[in-house]
Amino acid sequence: MSAASIVVLGIVFGLAVGVLFAVLIRAAFDRGSAVLDAQSTALPDGATAVISALREPALVVDGSNEVLLATPEAVALGLTDGRSLRHPELQRLLDEARRECRPQSADLSLPRSAAGARTLVLTARAAPVDAARVLLVVDDRSDAVRLDAVRRDFVANTSHELKTPIGAVSLLAEALDSAADDPDQVRRFAARLSAEASRLATLVQQIIEFSRVQGADPLEEAEAVPLDEVVRAAVEHTRVGAESKGVGVVIGKKSHLWTLGDRAMLTTAVQNLVANAIAFSSAGGHVGVGLRSRDGIVEIAVSDQGIGIAEDDLDRVFERFYRTDQARSRSTGGTGLGLSIVKHIAENHGGEARVWSRLGRGSTFTIRLPEIPAPASARTPRREKERA
Incomplete structure (x- = not known):
């Protein structure tokens, strides 16, 4: 064998040995990494099943606060993007539990998103699983805190609103007593007393109505509602007020449109809009009520x-007890609750309430609701529809 051949064989043998060692080293590295991964992610027997069964937002992190396991509720709440925690406050709580080697808890207020449109109010509890891993369980109290704030605000506003007519009734009663010998004064004070009593009764009735729509879920026992009948009933309930003021109310042609919900609530919402339109119309004016369907939404x-309504007031007209014109509202008997009731009823039915207005030109309030097909029992042959 020549010297050149021996050199070539040596080179080939060296390459083969090098490749073999490289393969062995790579296999050893992969095996070691797999062992380390298993040690870092493996949870005690049954722990994964228990955590996955939790209905509360929960997750487990490793020593670097990387998420090993998270319930769907934790992801939906925005606590994690799948591998890391989104809020430094939670990381500090986990670090504290790991450092103290015992459970820790904290009440936290966190932004739901980067824009901070909604605040999460949480009670978070962190408990060590072992030396590195920590379990985090969260109680979302956001809705409870929000409802409690709404309740306090509503009670405060209601108390303030009730003071005015109650005080007026008390003063008028005293004036009526002092004017007992003057029939003209008695009649004048009695008329004002009657007006304040009527205003007080309307306010109390709307407070009761508002409380009812806030707490009710019309979709729990929903039924198919024919909106043509809702509109007709609402207009009929306001007919006396319209005639006494000389305002004409016109209903558009039959639409044969339906939605799912509570017929009485929907009638109340439309009635409030029609009554509001009549109250803020001049004698001889007209109010129009129409129905149409667009992209699966009934309007x-x-x-x-x-x-009309000033542009600065448009964003606030649906707030509780908000009045765009205090003096005008007093003269029309407005309570500031009618439009808020409309908004809540629309939202409770999965819809919304909108407003368009220009000063001196009038306003258009729109309730938008999900449309459903007409029930089979209510479907009318085409010829009968055309006659209708």
Whole structure:
């Protein structure tokens, strides 16, 4: 064998040995990494099943606060993006539990998103699983805190609103007593007393109605509601007020549109819009009520030719007890609750309430609701529809 051949064989043998060692080293590295991964992610027997069964937001992190396991509720709440925690406050709580080697808890207020549109109010509890891993369980109290704030605000506003008519009734009663010998004064004070009593009764009734729509879920026992009948009933309930003020109310042609919900609540919502339009219309004006369908959404629109609403007030007209014109509201008997009731009823039915208005040109309030097909028992042959 020549010297050149021996050199070539040596080179080939050296390459083969090098490749073999490289393969062995790579296999050893992979095996070691797999062992380390298993040690870092493996949870005690049954722990994964228990955590996955939790209905509360929960997750487990390793020593680097990397998420090993998270329930769908934790992801939906925005606590993690799948591998890491989104809030430094939670990381500090986990570090404290790991450092103290015992459970830790904290009440936290965290932004739901980067924009901070909604605040999460949480009670978070962290408990060590072992020297590195920590279990985090969260109680989301956001809705409870929000409802409690709404309740306190509502009670405060209601107390304030009730003071005015109650005080007026008390003063008028005293004035009536002092004017007992003057029949003209008695009649004048009695008329004002009657007006304040009527205003007080309306306010109390709307407070009761508002409390009912806030607590009710109309979709729990929902039924198919024919919106043509809702509109007709709402207009009929306001007919006396419209005639006494000389305002005409016009209903559009039959639409044969349906939605799912509570018929009485929907009638109340439309009635409030029509009554509001009549109250803010001048004698001889007209109010129009129409129905139409667009992209699976039913729209109930109530338009008037009244004084209109300033642009600065448009974003607040659906707030509780908000009045765009205090003096005008007193003269029309407005309570500031009617439009708020409309908004809540629309939202409770999976819809929304909108407003368009221009000063001096009038306003259009629209309730938008999900449309459903007409029930089979209510479907009318085409010829009968055309006659209708």
